[in-house]
Amino acid sequence: MIHAERSFWESELYDREFDLIVLGAGLTGQSIAYFFKQNNPDKKVLVLDRGFYPIGASTRNAGFACFGSVTEHMADMQIEEEANIIDRIRRRINGLSLLRQTLGDENIAYREPGAYEIFTDSEAYEQALDQLDVCNRWLQQAAGLENVYQKTEHNGFPAISIQHEGCLHPGKMMHTLYEKNLASGVEFRWQSQVNKVYKEDGVLTLENGFEFKGNQLAIATNSFTSALLDDVEIKPGRGFVFVTKPISDLAWKGTYHFDRGYYYFRGVEDNRLLLGGARSLDIDVETTTEFGTNEKIKKHLISFANDVLRLPTGWEIDKEWSGIMGFTTTKSPVLKRISNKTTVIAGLSGMGVALGMQLGREAADLVIK
Ligand SMILES: Cc1cc2nc3c(=O)[nH]c(=O)nc-3n(C[C@H](O)[C@H](O)[C@H](O)COP(=O)(O)OP(=O)(O)OC[C@H]3O[C@@H](n4cnc5c(N)ncnc54)[C@H](O)[C@@H]3O)c2cc1C
Incomplete structure (x- = not known):
């Protein structure tokens, strides 16, 4: 200086x-x-x-233009009153339409390629399905949207589809x-x-x-x-994200959530996959305002990409980075x-x-x- x-x-x-x-x-x-x-x-x-x-x-974020998955809402129920959760959903939906209206879909590369929450645990899936009606009622109350969350299957996984969720280029x-x-x-x-x-x-x-x-x-x-x-x-919360090199037969082209929103992944241009999150694995270390990579989380996300998402062998990370979120209780x-x-x-x-x-x-x- x-x-x-x-x-x-x-x-x-x-x-x-x-x-x-x-x-x-x-x-x-x-x-x-x-x-x-x-x-x-x-x-x-x-x-x-x-x-x-x-x-x-x-x-530095993942570019999800989203208002919450079912398990994320379920986790919020543990720490927040229903009226406040509905109000936050309303603000998120209003915020997204204000953003799109103010900046223009083309300028921010906004798209809705299909959104899903996927499950690997049948008990967790059943518990989430039990809450579908509650979550759909919240979306109805917050924004007048009907049947936003629906039971489905995606790429062989039990899943819940999420209507109206999109993504953009931050x-x-x-x-x-x-x-x-x-x-x-x-x-x-x-x-x-x-x-x-x-x-x-x-x-x-x-x-x-x-x-x-x-x-x-x-x-x-x-x-x-x-x-x-x-x-x-x-409270700060560091988030880690990577984007792969192009993968010719990429099966994950939409936007995806897993485990209360702690894991998120989506297709980006040129058949690349963006994968991030897993802060929950080392939450104390990730409560920091310092940028940087937590090798334990990175290793875990690589295993998640191989073992759960089954990316074709030979895929590689092109770019990785961290960003810092700010949380209230x-x-x-x-x-x-x-x-x-x-x-x-x-x-x-x-x-x-x-x-x-x-x-x-x-x-x-x-x-x-
Ligand atoms: C890895 C990651 C993935 C995410 N993915 C998503 C997603 O997919 N969808 C979603 O909705 N949200 C996502 N988020 C959250 C979202 O990005 C943030 O909530 C949002 O960007 C916060 O915006 P902000 O302007 O409030 O804060 P910031 O973007 O953090 O801006 C704060 C600014 O303040 C400046 N600043 C701080 N201290 C000082 C100082 N002392 N002097 C001068 N300048 C200062 C910083 O340089 C910074 O530019 C993600 C966040 C991260 C980290």
Whole structure:
């Protein structure tokens, strides 16, 4: 990082007070900026991020445009009240249609190739089938959708099909949103690591000592929030994903869930398979904000690809990476004003593709103009 005093001209350019400063250029942060600017075209909006590009989860996720599998909903029943689960499903479905409407299906490579939850354990399958009616009622109540989950078989596995689930290209999603923000006059400063938030004053200080002042602040740092605001409790969760080299006779071309949503896989362009998850295998080690590969999880996912998915011999990993999610204890996100000048949006709990834009729009309405 270069350190240099500011010139007279630079001070005029940069030492301005913004109407809104958003910290975090992920899907949530950029959506707040976008909707605030749409509603207030004359206001000055700045987005800050520590990376060259957003470096958290929004460009590193698996691209599922989903609202939950049956076993994921069943696990949620253990930690959350029914009304809150239905509300979250509603927000996810609204969020997905807002995302598609705002960015355009073609721009984000949205498609619905067929979605399934698969089972290898007959007892778990029976328990899930027992809950089909409950889950279908929730979807009906949340979004007016009928018979979303249906008993079926897929690639020889007992399965539950999921109507209306899709997938997209997270890189294209973020790029399209960035272009829209630039076109509407939102400013960005990349490589700006904030180390302190003065929530009562609307001030952010960077690690290089620079200071930014906003009439309003929106903190959208998801898993990294607790490092900046000790009264907001968000637990990090690292997720690991890989994409294979093309596999000519790939049998898995849809979007798939396994074991409460902990495992997920889908077909991507050129007959490649994306496979990720299994955080549940080493949950304490994966409760971290550090990027990196857990070799135990990687090895396990490779076995899963061979032994369960039966990928043809000779398949290879082309690219592997990790990303960091942010969890609340109930999985319901935090969206609240923590002072007259500061709003926090965090804890999207692994569902941010669906929730990010919806929460961003809700937060933009909450910020005082
Ligand atoms: C491996 C993986 C797979 C996933 N798969 C899916 C999926 O298929 N479907 C789905 O719906 N969801 C999925 N998710 C979750 C989804 O990606 C997230 O919920 C969503 O992207 C969160 O968006 P966000 O903008 O709130 O946070 P982020 O995208 O994490 O953005 C936070 C931003 O804040 C910045 N930041 C943090 N601290 C500071 C600081 N001190 N100073 C400056 N900048 C800072 C970071 O650089 C980052 O860009 C997945 C997540 C992971 C990790």
